[in-house]
Amino acid sequence: MNLVVQVKLLPTAEQASALEATLRACNTAASDVAATAREIGCYRNYDLRRHIYQGIKDDHRLGAQAAQHVIKKVCDAYKTLAANIRAGNLGKPGSKRRRNAETNPVSFRWDAAQPYDARMLSWQHDARTVSIWTVSGRLKGVAFTGSSDQIKAVATMPVGESDLVHRDGMWFLYATVEVPEPELIGPAGFLGVDMGIANIAYDSDGNRHAGTRLNGYRRRQVRLRRRLQQRNTKSARRLLARRRCKEARHAANVNHIIAKTIVTEAARTGRGVAVEDLTGIRDRVRLRKPQRVTLSSWSFHQLGAFLAYKARRAGVPLVEVDPRYTSQTCHRCGHRDKRNRPDQGTFACRSCGVVAHADHNAALNIARRGVEDWGAVNPPARGLTSQPARKRPASLALRAG
The missing domain is CATH 3.30.420 (Nucleotidyltransferase; domain 5)
Structure with missing residues (x-):
């Protein structure tokens, strides 16, 4: 099974500037690709790649792997949007919100997560650093940290695709690791x-x-948000953020x-x-x-x-x-x-x-x-099953906790 492990990057000021420029370039390119996809009505990864792959590489200084990940990110976003429309999560047919979702192109924040694969990111576990691709070239020696379980997971388990995330002024890598899955027990109830x-x-x-206790905590948070929103001062908005x-x-x-x-x-x-x-x-x-x-x-x-x-x-x-x-x-x-x-x-x-x-x-x-x-x-044994249960299919990867 796959789990997602969060590790925190500790870049220098120069490294952080390069990472920020990379996210801006990738997400600007993603917004351009999304607009083109909506204009020509093409939302499949390989079909869309034929139209804009070379263009976004040249216009946004993206490497080959980064350009492919940008295109795939756009296609996945449209796939998610279509699923939400079918499920009715964006309103009934004809509603203003649904019309906007069906006609306007998807847009991406400048700091939206960017996927990285093994060609764009490598781990040096002894030094506890990563080497990561940016639009300014390969950054080597970017330090990372995390809990002992997180460090052990990325060091001892196969690491797949990772996402570069910028949140609240901090930099993170969300790394997908493959965890061995045990056989299910035959339950006795x-x-x-x-x-x-x-x-x-x-x-x-x-x-x-x-x-x-948790419901009381939530009610206090609702009251605090309401008071800060009503105050609507610069300091109140900063506290809300x-x-x-x-x-x-x-x-x-x-x-x-x-x-x-x-x-x-x-x-x-x-x-x-x-x-x-x-x-x-x-x-x-x-x-x-x-x-x-x-x-x-x-x-x-x-x-x-x-x-x-x-x-x-x-x-x-x-x-x-x-x-x-x-x-x-x-x-x-x-x-x-x-x-x-x-x-x-x-x-x-x-x-x-x-x-x-x-x-x-x-x-x-x-x-x-x-x-x-x-x-x-399942066949009965121990009152319920007679042999070890079959494995269940893999589900959505989750943050380790």
Whole structure:
């Protein structure tokens, strides 16, 4: 499987200037390529390369590999745009936002990430430096640093494509590394995980993860942003710019901790992990206006992705189950009724009388569905499978954490 490892570059002032000029040249070229692609209606990599490859090399002082990566970056951007349009993420047909997306060319910020391959970037692990291509020539001896795990990963594992990123005045390399993937265990049951807003995660063992503290933190961030936006002074805008990624980093850290705790417990007890398939939940759920900010800032997709890749690294099976009625169904007798939920945090079965925390009851139902879904596609043994489970296909690469 592939993981993305972030390392921080420590360039000198002269090296940083060359890196900045490189990003400006590459992204200016990408914007020109995107405009040409829109004008001629050509969005396939090899077809588009025939039209503009030599031109952007000469006009923007790009090397052969950099020019090819620029063209591929543009094609990938249009592919993503088309997928968002098909999914309805840019509005309904005929809406102003969708018309603009369908007619205007894609544009790139000057500091948008630029891909690098092995011909453009090499690592000197003993000196802890990299040699990197720029429009000013090859830069040698650019120092990098990171955590011990990150340094070890890029030094001992095969490194593929890397992205040069400029963020908040700092320079980073996001390197894709190939990590050996263990065989999945034959699970002796499943640990169900119910993800929600009041409690970020609640597992079938009765453990509550995050919840009140994280939601309180988010509410404070919303109030602070609102006050700074209303003030609208130069210092307020500067503070907003510095804080723009703080909440996202905090939420990602919390999600990493939760995912690691859940996967570690599942591996320790020889179980798999069952989660809800929450794809498209923002389109399905209708909330009052005060609740929409809470739902939009709920990073359930990120938590699910962290659970998926950490489970694969640990050889723990993970299944996504149908979430419908898990909060209304009794885990003991199977009776389903809306009235089983007298309030947000309580489940009281009107058939057998069992009383439980609502999220715990839902997690138990998710665990049961995990067993059923796994047993439907895998031969039984240890109650569930008779042989080591087949590997699951590789998913989106994620930052190591």
